[in-house]
Amino acid sequence: MVLPVLANKNSLHRRLRIVELVRKRGEVSVDELATAFDVSSVTIRSDLNYLEQQRYLIRAFGKARYVTQRPGENLLAAVPSSATRQAADMAIARMAADFIDDHASAFIGAGLITHKLLPLLADRANLALTLNDIAMVPTVQRFMRCELRLTGGSLDDDSTVLLGPDAERSLSALSLDLVVLEASGIDREGNLLCTDPRLAGVFKAALKNAKRGVVVAFQPTLQGEGEAFCHVSRLGGLVLDDAIDPPTLDLILKAGLDVHRREEGILEFCSK
Structure with missing residues (x-):
């Protein structure tokens, strides 16, 4: 051009x-x-x-x-965006799934991309999964053989996501090898954001008791809107599309994450 x-x-x-x-x-x-x-x-x-x-x-x-x-x-x-979004979501989910090993105890937080990674775990052995989205349960039952838990919590009208103090308490009682969460944005201090403050509270509780945290995002907003749930420096991995501006990329690298893999339009960062 x-x-x-x-x-x-x-x-x-x-x-x-x-x-x-x-x-x-x-x-x-x-x-x-x-x-x-x-x-x-x-x-x-x-x-x-x-x-x-x-x-x-x-x-x-x-x-x-x-x-x-x-x-x-x-x-x-x-430019049509739906096909591009679906392809990017699957590529991000595929990379995120590679963080989950056999015998792992993992929390998969509510999200479009996190839901799509579940069928990609079909070949894992002896997984113990915890979910806070009831809509994910049929997907797990269809594609996987694993131990499955749901957090406690309350549901809003027309929502399938379990939120609130009960959800946070149930996660606080678990020992998790890994959590995989979906972010909606990132601010200039390097905090990952969630549009729903209550979901951010659930994510914080999961991260507190996990050995490793992985976050996925598609085109995260670059402003400080939303509730922060984790700083990028605390992550073991971050997978997102490459439509990020140079200052945000610099922020991620300075926080201690390195680019580990590149696919068409997708970046995977891992802790050093």
């Missing part, structure tokens, strides 16, 4: 990186971009205006969305 030469090389470099980041994530807010590139929102809006004029992006409701030109048409169409 070539953009017209600009007088300011820094602006050119930033705009190229903006396009690449938005292409990978599909849609990114102005605030996220301003934080990612350490510039003002005014500067980002100027960049987006230019990139929209060049037909690389579409701006809508404070966000930038990547677009592509369909052959033979003069219309801008959003």
Whole structure:
């Protein structure tokens, strides 16, 4: 991809990186971009205006969305994201499953990706799994032969996730080899975030009594919204798609995690 030469090389470099980041994530807010590139929102809006004029992006409701030109048409169409998301989720789940060995006692926290890793554990021997999402139980029963527990806890209307003090207490009583949790975001201090504070409480209780923690995420938000449940420096592993900005990557590496494996669009970090 070539953009017209600009007088300011820094602006050119930033705009190229903006396009690449938005292409990978599909849609990114102005605030996220301003934080990612350490510039003002005014500067980002100027960049987006230019990139929209060049037909690389579409701006809508404070966000930038990547677009592509369909052959033979003069219309801008959003890049399909559902197939990409499903493929990324499975690749992340596959890497996360490799952390779980035979004979392990593991807590698998509620989440879309964590649910998808369960069938990938079908060949593990003598697993003891603890779950806090009732919807995961049929998947375990269909694909696995293992010891299965559910945490205590309460359910909200139309929810299958067990939350609250009872769930936290039941996890506090367990000795866990590993927990696998799903994050929705990461803040600038390196804290992994969960949108539901009650679920974050359950995750904290699980981590407290686990020998090792692994976190998965698809395009975690780069702002400080949500409840923190763990700092990346406490993790044994982190698996996420590669649509992360350079400052976030630097933060993860400085926290003591190294890139261990790379697949198409997916990164796996492990503690040193």
